[in-house]
Amino acid sequence: MSVRFKRILIIGTGLIGGSLCLNIKKEHPQITVVGMDANRHSLEGALEAHGIDEIGTDFASEVVKADVLLLCTPVKQTMAFLSQLNDIKLVKPLLVSDVGSTKGEIMTLVESLVNEQLRFVGGHPMAGSHKSGFIAADVNLFENAYYVLTPSSTVTAETVEHLQDLLKGTRGKFVEMTAVEHDQITGVVSHLPHIIASALVRHNQALVEQLPMTKKLAAGGFRDITRIASSDPAMWTDILLSNQEVLISEMKDWQGQMSDILNWLESADRQTIFNFFASAKNSRDALPQRKSGAIPAFNDLFVQVPDHPGEIAKVTGILAGANVSLINLKIIENREDIFGTLQLTFKNQQDVKIAYDLLTQDGNYTCYEK
CATH class of the missing domain: 3.30.70.260 (ACT domain)
Incomplete structure (x- = not known):
């Protein structure tokens, strides 16, 4: 099916965009892939690795020539590029997708656009790394990972199939859901854990200043369970503000759970504390092993x-x-x-x-x- 696509424009050739470039060129070598990125090193790396065929210089002129636009940028940047599409006169249908970690704001904006040539299918590949730039790109990054799609109200099932065919080289598992469902799920299994990990590190740092030995003792298990706190702070600021409503609700629920545990501890309620840990253990043990989820696995x-x-x-x-x-x-x-x-x-x-x-x-x- 993807032979219908002759030219693709990818904005952002870092870890995610660069890996998608490699997937597309490996599966569909006949397609011309044009890359644009503010990071010249990523662009040159993608070109040298044959992930892209050309380097684009002007967004508007490249969009007009493209059959597909993949926005592999942070959510706020993605929204800025989408807004520009309203003012570009397209001469043919343009399939647009993104890789944003939240979908609500993006899908709301998309539904407000009036350019009739746009065909938008939101995307979020549930894979990644704590490395960045094209140097970290990996053709196997998305293998067996869930790749969430959130089609806009105007696209057909056939359009979604065309996108899946274009991206079949990822070897990911495509699933469709609404933006609301996506943001609720990722808020709980990805965004809230990042907040908690960062808060634990900050809490630990206060003790390090009083008892320096804390830093050495935290080098083992504590460092492992808080590893996601090493993620890009600019990206996570963007994610939190993009999923604000969901996270406010989840954090209030979390505060309630912490209050419950505090009460059990103050009253020395041994059985309830035991039940808490036993329930958590059973739930944790039942989780799928060696599957890619909302938080990147550590290899x-x-x-x-x-x-x-x-x-x-x-x-x-x-x-x-x-x-x-x-x-x-x-x-x-x-x-x-x-x-x-x-x-x-x-x-x-x-x-x-x-x-x-x-x-x-x-x-x-x-x-x-x-």
Whole structure:
């Protein structure tokens, strides 16, 4: 079906946009992909990697020539580009989609646009990384991840199918829902957890100033459960303000739950506290494993290594010999025995499995995932 598309304009060639470029060019090499981005390094990287064929210079002139427009920018920027479309005289239908983390504001704006040539299908691929720029782009980023679509009221089912066909190289799982449903779900499973993680880090920092040892002891589990607090602050400010109504309601509910727990603790209500933890454990254990969701999964492998000279080089050498690329390596410092722990981060779970097999087969390393 996608042979109907000859030219695509992608605004934003960072992690998400760059990965989509790679997917589209791999699946549909005959399509011309034009990229635009304020970050010249991302554009040049996408061009060099053959993720895009051309670099665009003017939004209005490129839009007129395009069959598809993919807006891979933060929500507020996406809305600014959408507003411009109202004033551009299109000579043919233009399929437009985005990758915004919230959908309510975007879909409300889209429904107000009067350009009859626009065919808008909102999108949100539920995958990502805490890295940014085209250098972090990965053709496998969206594999088996949920890719949410929120069609506008004027598009047909056929238009949605055309978009899915264009993006089939992502190997994602397409699901349709309304903007309201999307924002409610992501508010609970993604946005609120980011707020809580950031609040925990801020709370911890206050104690660090009083008791400096806190920082070292937080290097283990605390650092893991608050890892999402390392996300881009500008992006998350944008997300919170874009999903304001949902998050105000959810945070009030959360405050109510914290008040309940405080009351149980003050009254030393052992059974209710036990039931609270037991219920949470059962719910947590029932969650799908190794599935991509609203919060990006961490493709980490933890490796215990003896405290001998050259051990880190040996580990990285084993991986390099099998052409397995690391995107991050950290030495966890809160161990006091003869073994240290390396936290190795990979692009995907396939590389994690390969690394696990290589290092455990070597015989000198104990590996585990969290």
